[in-house]
Amino acid sequence: MPSWPNSKETSDDDDEFMSEFSSMQMEYFQTPETVIDPSFCGLVIESDRRCILHRQRAGKFVAFEGTDTGRRFIGCATEDGVNCGVLEWVDAPWPVILQRCLTKLWDMYHEQNLGRAQDNEAHRTEVAKLHKELDYLANQYSQLVDDVSKLFDYQDGIKSHDMDCTSQAINELKEKKRRLEEQAKIELQMEKLKLKKEQRCILQSQADIIQNTRKAMKEIEVDRDHLKEEKKKLENVIAELLKVGHGCKEKLDKIKEVVMEE
Structure with missing residues (x-):
């Protein structure tokens, strides 16, 4: 040291x-x-x-x-x-029993943190997958817009029905893209809320560990005081027994002297 x-x-x-x-x-x-x-x-x-x-x-x-x-x-x-x-x-x-309790509490704490980390990693993988799909759809949408523009350039005489079908396909792609973007935003918001909740849980766990440690220390002090009181009572009983034993010994000595005189 x-x-x-x-x-x-x-x-x-x-x-x-x-x-x-x-x-x-x-x-x-x-x-x-x-x-x-x-x-x-x-x-x-x-x-x-x-x-x-x-x-x-x-x-x-x-x-x-x-x-x-x-x-x-x-x-x-x-x-x-x-x-x-x-x-x-x-x-x-600390006493051995308290050290074992602390070791168990910290093992539980690290185990929970490991589970949260694994869940976060899986969630990040899923969000990355959604972003990749969203980029792919965006590229498809851009390509479709280019194709539609070329179609308008070369087929000015196309029927209104075909134009309606093309517009419908574009609208469907736009709607799908919008839904995916909203879903990605919701996932990100849920992730933020989850991280905040986990942070609160960690802080609460730290406070509980400190509180439990102090409680255990108080219980040990109470047990120690109780043992001291029991020790004092036992010492008093032994003193009384020794006092009674000395009195009996004196009586036996007197009886022995009377017998010897006779």
């Missing part, structure tokens, strides 16, 4: 810290994702410690990733502080 040197230390101490820093494994330099918590945020003002890499004052963060969700830690407050990793954990690791 990286150290936090005091700003009043000498340059020799800085060299020593940098030497220790360069020998560390890179796996320690991964800062977890964080969530905003008004009760624990901002810069560390209790001390003048600074990050070794950036020489900047440390910041307060709350982890929002994996089994460390909800744990508070001290980290680098710079924009590229992700390379500095967790500099100091404020909270101890």
